[in-house]
Amino acid sequence: MPLTYDVRLYSIEVRRDRPKPYRLRWVVGRRKHSKSHQLKAQADGRRPTLRADGRRPAR
Numbered sequence: 105m106p107l108t109y110d111v112r113l114y115s116i117e118v119r120r121d122r123p124k125p126y127r128l129r130w131v132v133g134r135r136k137h138s139k140s141h142q143l144k145a146q147a148d149g150r151r152p153t154l155r156a157d158g159r160r161p162a163r
Contacts, residue, residue: 108133111158116147130154 114129124140126147131137141147 106133109158111154113151113154116144118144128154132158 110131110133112131114131117127117129119125119127122140124142126141126144127138128141128147128150129136129138139147139150141150
């Protein structure tokens with residue numbers, strides 16, 4: 105997979121009917137990713153890490 109700095113974060117999606125209702129979605133290049141959390145604070149706490157990873161060069 106080629107190196108890319110094209111990272112897009114989406115707002116936290118709330119799905120009340122799920123055991124982990126707060127879903128964080130992001131896209132790196134053309135590849136979609138998501139992670140669900142039980143608490144909104146957990147999902148919100150992951151956003152700065154993803155934002156920083158988009159600025160950090162690959163090793």
